[in-house]
Each structure stands twice: as C-alpha cells, then as structure tokens.
Amino acid sequence: MTWVDIWKEEFMLRAMLATALSGVACSLVGVLVVTMRLSFIGVCISHAAFAGALVGLHFGISPLSSALVGSLLAVGVLGPLADRGNLSPDTAIGVVFSASIALAFLLLALLPGPKSEALSWLWGNVLTVTSDNLRVLGYVAGGIVMLTALFFKEIQAVIFHRELASASGLPATAIFYGVLVCSGAAITASLSAIGGLLVFSMVINPAATAYQLTYNLRNLFVLSAVFAVMAGWIGLALSVLFNLPSGAMIVLISTAGLLIAITLSPKRTGGKS
Amino acid sequence: MWVFYGKTPALRNISLRVRQGELLGLFGHNGAGKSTLIRAILGLVPVRQGQILVNGVPCTGSYLPQLRQQIGYVPQMLNIDPRTPVRAWDVVMMGQYARIGLLRFPSRTHHQAAADALQKMGVLHLAHKPFGHLSGGEQQRVLLARALASAPHLLLMDEPTSSVDWQFVRDLTSLIRQVHQASNLTTIVVSHDAPFLAQLCDRVVLMEGGSILGDLQARDLLTYIGRELT
Numbered sequence: 414m415t416w417v418d419i420w421k422e423e424f425m426l427r428a429m430l431a432t433a434l435s436g437v438a439c440s441l442v443g444v445l446v447v448t449m450r451l452s453f454i455g456v457c458i459s460h461a462a463f464a465g466a467l468v469g470l471h472f473g474i475s476p477l478s479s480a481l482v483g484s485l486l487a488v489g490v491l492g493p494l495a496d497r498g499n500l501s502p503d504t505a506i507g508v509v510f511s512a513s514i515a516l517a518f519l520l521l522a523l524l525p526g527p528k529s530e531a532l533s534w535l536w537g538n539v540l541t542v543t544s545d546n547l548r549v550l551g552y553v554a555g556g557i558v559m560l561t562a563l564f565f566k567e568i569q570a571v572i573f574h575r576e577l578a579s580a581s582g583l584p585a586t587a588i589f590y591g592v593l594v595c596s597g598a599a600i601t602a603s604l605s606a607i608g609g610l611l612v613f614s615m616v617i618n619p620a621a622t623a624y625q626l627t628y629n630l631r632n633l634f635v636l637s638a639v640f641a642v643m644a645g646w647i648g649l650a651l652s653v654l655f656n657l658p659s660g661a662m663i664v665l666i667s668t669a670g671l672l673i674a675i676t677l678s679p680k681r682t683g684g685k686s
Numbered sequence: 687m688w689v690f691y692g693k694t695p696a697l698r699n700i701s702l703r704v705r706q707g708e709l710l711g712l713f714g715h716n717g718a719g720k721s722t723l724i725r726a727i728l729g730l731v732p733v734r735q736g737q738i739l740v741n742g743v744p745c746t747g748s749y750l751p752q753l754r755q756q757i758g759y760v761p762q763m764l765n766i767d768p769r770t771p772v773r774a775w776d777v778v779m780m781g782q783y784a785r786i787g788l789l790r791f792p793s794r795t796h797h798q799a800a801a802d803a804l805q806k807m808g809v810l811h812l813a814h815k816p817f818g819h820l821s822g823g824e825q826q827r828v829l830l831a832r833a834l835a836s837a838p839h840l841l842l843m844d845e846p847t848s849s850v851d852w853q854f855v856r857d858l859t860s861l862i863r864q865v866h867q868a869s870n871l872t873t874i875v876v877s878h879d880a881p882f883l884a885q886l887c888d889r890v891v892l893m894e895g896g897s898i899l900g901d902l903q904a905r906d907l908l909t910y911i912g913r914e915l916t
C-alpha cells in the first residue's frame with residue numbers, strides 16, 4: 414500500500430473526521446478558556462477526565478461516561494472557587510490537578526493484564542477511534558458550535574468583564590458554568606483520540622495562536638478552529654507517513670504554529686488593530 | 687440595611703433616600719464602603735436586615751435582571767488586558783444586550799443608540815479600537831457611553847475621576863451635568879475627590895467605616911473637609 418492509497422482507507426477518513434471534530438470542539442472552548450483566563454481550570458478538567466476514564470476501565474463502566482463524570486466533578490469543585498473570585502483558586506487547582514494524576518496512576522498500576530488500553534487513554538490514537546466515539550464527537554462539536562453562535566453576544570460581554578455583564582442584567586454566571594461544562598464535554602469527547610496528557614494543548618494552542626493575530630472575537634473563533642483542523646490534519650499525515658504517534662505529532666505541529674504566530678504577532682509589538 | 691463580606695460588615699445600618707432626578711454625590715475615603723453600596727444597589731452583594739428599592743421595586747431575586755437593565759453602571763477602573771478581543775463599539779453595544787434579550791440580534795435602533803452615545807461622549811472616532819488600548823479617560827467616556835446607550839432610569843458611577851487627569855475631570859463634570867439635565871436622570875456619583883463632587887452635585891452624602899455620617903449641600907463639602915483636617 415503506497416501512501417497515496419492510504420487516504421482512501423476507511424480508517425484514515427475516520428481519523429481525519431475525528432481530528433477535525435475534536436479540533437473544532439476543543440479550539441472553540443479554547444477561545445473561551447483563554448479569553449476568560451481559565452486555562453488552569455481547563456488543565457485540571459482534562460486530567461480529571463483522564464482519571465475518570467481509568468476509573469471506568471477499572472470498574473467496567475464506559476470510560477467515556479466516567480471521563481465525563483470526572484471532568485464535571487472538576488468543574489463542580491473549581492467552578493465555584495473561581496466564580497467567587499475573592500480567593501485565589503491556585504491552591505485548589507494544584508490540589509485537584511495532582512489528585513487526578515495520582516488517582517490515574519494508581520488505577521493504572523492496579524489494572525490487571527496488559528495496560529495498552531489504559532495507556533491509549535493517556536497517549537490517545539486517532540487511528541483507532543470507534544464509531545461510537547466519532548458520533549459523540551460529532552454531537553459535542555455541533556453542540557458547541559451552535560451554543561457559541563447562539564449566545565455570542567452574551568459570551569462576548571462575559572469575556573469583557575463578568576461582573577459588569579452581570580450588573581447589566583445578563584446571565585453571566587450561567588454563561589460561565591456553561592463554558593466550563595462545554596470544556597469538560599469537548600475534552601472528554603477528544604480524550605481517546607488525542608489522549609489525556611495532550612488533549613489540553615488541543616484546547617490552548619489553536620486559541621493562543623489565533624489570539625496573537627486578531628482583536629475581533631468572531632475572527633478569533635474562526636481562526637482558532639481553522640488552525641486546529643490544519644494542525645490536526647498535518648500532524649495526522651506526518652504520523653501516518655513516518656509511523657509516529659498521532660497525538661504527539663498533532664500537538665507538536667500546533668505548537669510550531671503558535672510559535673510562528675507569536676513571532677509574527679502585531680500584538681507583541683503593540684501594533685494596530 | 688447591612689452588607690457583610692464573610693462575617694465582616696462592610697455596610698452598617700445604612701438608610702438613604704434618593705429623590706427622582708437628583709444628582710447625588712457619595713463621598714468617603716478608601717474603604718468607606720461606597721463601592722459596596724453601589725454593588726448592593728445592583729444586587730451584586732446580598733443585603734441583610736433591610737432592602738433597597740428602586741422606583742419601589744426591591745433589588746433582589748427575580749426582579750434583578752429587569753431592574754439591572756434600567757440601571758446605567760459605570761464601574762471603578764476595570765484593568766482590561768490590552769489584548770482582550772473587544773472593541774470600544776462592542777463595549778457600548780453590551781450595555782444593551784440584556785434588553786435585546788437572549789437569542790436575538792441587535793437592530794438598527796440599537797446600533798443608532800450606541801453611535802449616538804459615543805458621539806455624545808466625543809469618542810465616536812475610537813469605536814473600532816480595542817478597548818484595552820484606550821487611555822484611562824477614553825475608557826471612562828466609552829463606559830459612560832455604554833451606560834447611556836441603554837437609556838437607564840438610574841445612573842451609578844463609581845470613582846469616575848480615578849486614573850484620569852484634571853482636564854478630563856473638568857470635561858467629565860460638564861458631561862455628567864449635561865446628561866443629568868437632558869433627561870432629569872437620577873444619578874449617584876461615588877468619589878473620594880471632594881472638589882469634583884463639590885463642583886458636580888446638589889447634595890453630598892458622607893460615608894465612613896460602612897456607615898452614613900450625614901449629608902450636606904455640595905458647596906459645604908470643602909468647608910467640611912477643611913474642618914475635618916484641622
């Protein structure tokens with residue numbers, strides 16, 4: 414099979430679809446998380462989701478559902494802390510973060526037999542995404558695109574200043590928790606494709622790249638999604654051509670994109686809008 | 687009316703009546719509880735043992751969203767990151783979003799209101815700049831435009847003169863006066879800047895340590911401060 418033929422294979426089309434869907438879902442919540450300064454909460458959510466997936470494997474529950482529960486637990490603990498805003502959530506984030514990792518490693522050690530399935534949640538593999546997972550990714554990506562479009566103006570007001578948005582009569586708290594729950598969903602759905610260790614860069618990198626280049630929120634969402642899908646496909650192609658791990662390649666490509674954007678950024682030099 | 691942060695009272699036994707169409711100053715040193723009083727009116731902090739009424743409507747629970755739409759709020763210095771993807775125009779439009787409602791788009795009327803408000807504040811030419819790139823005075827004007835674009839029944843301003851120079855303070859005084867007179871808009875201006883309040887207001891309420899000490903005619907404020915210092 415030559416590398417031209419490989420693109421005609423069904424598993425390859427599925428991998429491309431999975432990359433694109435997870436890229437769109439993660440990059441949109443990435444814009445929200447980056448502009449609302451919630452990056453660290455996002456990191457915690459992704460590790461809690463990973464720990465949740467291992468809990469599922471351990472007890473024979475669907476890892477996808479238990480990962481979602483894990484991420485929502487992190488949202489439930491950290492959301493109110495960041496929400497109150499009057500005490501620094503750093504400590505709580507550190508505690509949740511390390512506890513998730515510790516739990517994940519403990520379960521990894523306790524799992525009987527070969528650990529390849531558990532490890533696949535750590536590294537991820539876009540080439541082995543199941544149909545079920547693909548369907549979930551589709552729903553999550555579609556849902557996030559729709560919610561972002563429908564509540565665009567409220568989201569923009571909350572990004573600008575949460576208390577001010579609240580004071581003007583907007584449901585700022587609902588938007589805030591909505592963003593956190595969407596982050597949990599996007600991360601969970603992408604977990605098996607990208608892996609628990611790497612999924613968070615799918616969230617941050619494209620958004621941070623776009624953030625260097627525009628002051629317009631609408632463009633920020635669009636650019637971020639475009640970068641995510643591009644990085645995803647280029648990384649996927651390289652991983653197939655050179656037989657390298659796909660998640661790692663995707664993340665490295667998106668990191669390279671971010672570095673290029675930082676050197677070209679008009680914002681870095683204080684340039685005009 | 688009381689407000690607590692945790693167990694510490696920030697407002698103690700406050701009772702205050704503001705007349706329709708009044709231009710009221712709220713004077714006090716840092717930490718006196720002025721911002722907390724404004725936040726209480728907006729329902730951003732819970733009030734105990736008492737209540738706040740705006741036009742007879744209590745500032746709590748299910749009344750809040752509706753009430754907040756009728757209050758123009760110019761917050762204390764915001765410290766917006768210069769890279770924030772929000773332009774001055776967006777900021778002014780945001781003042782109207784709650785009134786426009788969920789799942790609805792702004793109409794031409796809303797755009798017109800935003801443009802008029804920016805024009806009135808003399809910052810229409812800055813509409814497409816990122817908000818975080820504007821100077822303190824320009825931000826203050828945009829925020830005032832934001833409050834006015836929603837045609838409020840009550841205007842609350844928190845320390846409008848912090849982080850702006852004296853020329854702007856002079857301009858701001860006449861801008862607020864104009865706005866107040868044009869629509870007989872009930873206005874509460876919070877400040878620790880006594881000369882500014884003395885210039886601007888009719889009546890000034892004095893606050894200290896979370897309590898109201900009393901009120902006096904604005905022109906007597908400077909004499910009062912002078913006496914307090916000696």
Ligand SMILES: Nc1ncnc2c1ncn2[C@@H]1O[C@H](COP(=O)(O)OP(=O)(O)O)[C@@H](O)[C@H]1O
Pocket residue numbers: 499691696714715716717718719720721722723
């Ligand atoms: N979010 C908060 N949490 C705890 N204490 C607060 C908070 N905000 C203000 N305070 C305290 O409440 C008191 C009144 O503050 P504030 O209303 O901001 O005063 P002012 O606006 O008159 O300078 C101060 O002692 C301040 O330290």
Ligand SMILES: [Mg+2]
Pocket residue numbers: 720721722762844845
């Ligand atoms: Mg204050």
